[in-house]
Amino acid sequence: MSVVQAAYFDGTLPQAHPAEVYLDTDVIRITYPNAEGFSQTDAWLVQKTRLADWSPTGKTRLQYGSFPHQYLDFETVDYQSVVQPRYAGQPPTRVGKRLWIQEKGFQAILVIVLLLIGLGWSVYRYGLSALASQVVELIPPAQEQALGNALYKQVVTGERLPIDSARTRLVNAYWQAVAVPARFPITITVVKHKEVNAFAIPGGHIVVYDSLLNRMTRHEQLAALLAHETGHIEYRHSLQQLTQTVASYAMLSLLFGDVTGLMAVLVDNAHYLTSLSYSRDKEDQADAFAVEALARQGINPQGVVWMLEVLPQEGASLTSALSTHPETAGRIAAARERVQKVTIEVTGAEDTRQLNSLWQRITDQRRALSSY
Known part of the structure; x- marks a missing residue:
């Protein structure tokens, strides 16, 4: 029996488990720490194990079971030197090869034909954006939150x-005091970086660069920024955009219902989150969400206008989810119109004092831009 290290996706969460894989004659045994930290062993029948259609760079991926699929990612050198020789002339074989067609017969041929027709028709009829929206609907909120946690770890690391720990704590306390309702619990992280940036991660994480925070002079601007990013999370914009960047795999996931595989690919592409650029419609939705949310919580919704005014104007360099696409001037004009149409709820003086106090503590922590 041979033993090799691998990353194991158990079909329930997008994160991989570090695993020891024992290669027996007819069974592949996978031992890994489960979510509770205890050792667990799963067994794959060799005859039902396949090479996946897609593998991460430098790795070879095996696939097992029906939806949701399970995966093993081996370093390609380990696969070629240990796993492949162990099963020479036997499965695992790639999906679409003779053994799979023997098992599935006409169904396999029909799926391939439908896949080709579906790919061409979907691109022509819907476009990548609409397709991404359809794929996102396959992902339940609980899995989106688990995906977001994995994406957050991947992108920050x-x-x-x-991380600016002091201002992270204060900004989270501020947002809890604002208390905008959201489908996911919102967690904010303030990071130290010279770029003027902020972005939303699916499932509830928001990352704010301190250079953007340093530009703000009113607490309403911070409330507007966090509400805007919460809007992107509520409408699943960041998940749609990230899915669109891996459109080819998203199409396969839509046709085969392979949500687990799609989420593993999204984690591998987490770095795209720092530079997502939304369409005019998506930015309008998030801006409108921010105006209405601030008004409901008794905060001056003019904060959305003030927040947009501190962004770099057209022509400036900005790699950000808050970039000048669409043009900042157009968003400011639209925000002003919305502010005139909303009614601001009345809140108590204590609520206002709490927000002002937290904002003062945040500004006290401000670092000069020249420190970079």
Whole structure:
């Protein structure tokens, strides 16, 4: 029996488990720490194990079971030197090869034909944006939140974004005091970076670069920024945009219902979150959400206008989900019109004092831009 290390996707969560894989004659045994931290062993029948259609860079991916599929990611060198020789002349074989067609017969041929027709028709009829929206509907909220947690870890670690712990605590306390209702619990992280940036992660994470925070002079601007990003999360904009960046795999997921595989690919592409650019419609939706949310919570919705005014204007360099696409001037004009149409709820003086106090503590922590 041979033993090799691999990353194991158990079909329930997008995160991989570090696993020891024992290669037996007819069974592949996978031992890994489960969500509770206890050792667990799963067994795959070799005859039902396949090479997946897509593998991450530098790895070879095996697939097992019906939807939701399970996956094993081996380092390609390990696969070629240990796994492949162990099963020479036997499965695993790639989906679409002789053994799979023997098992599935006419169904396999029909799926391939429908796949080709569906791919061409979907691109022509709906376009990538509409297709991404359809794929996103396959992902339940609980899995979206788990995906968001994995994406957050990947992007903060992968992009090496240093966290400003003091202002992270204060900004989270501020947002809890604002108390805008949302489908996911919102968690904000303030990071130290010279770019003027902020972005939403599916499932409830918001990352704010301190250079953007440093530009703000009123607490209503911060409320507007966080409400705007919450709007992107509520409408699943960031999940749609990220899905669109891996459109080819998203099409396969739509046809086969392979949500687990899609989410693993999304985690591998988490770095795209720092530079997503939304369409005019999506930015309008998030701006409108922010105006209405602030008004309902008794905060001056003019904060949305003030927030947009501190963004770099057209022609400036900005790699951000809050970039000048669409043009900032057009968004400011639209926000002003919305502000005139909403009614601001009346809140108590204590609520106002709490927000002002938290904002003062946030500004006290401000770091000069020249420190970079």
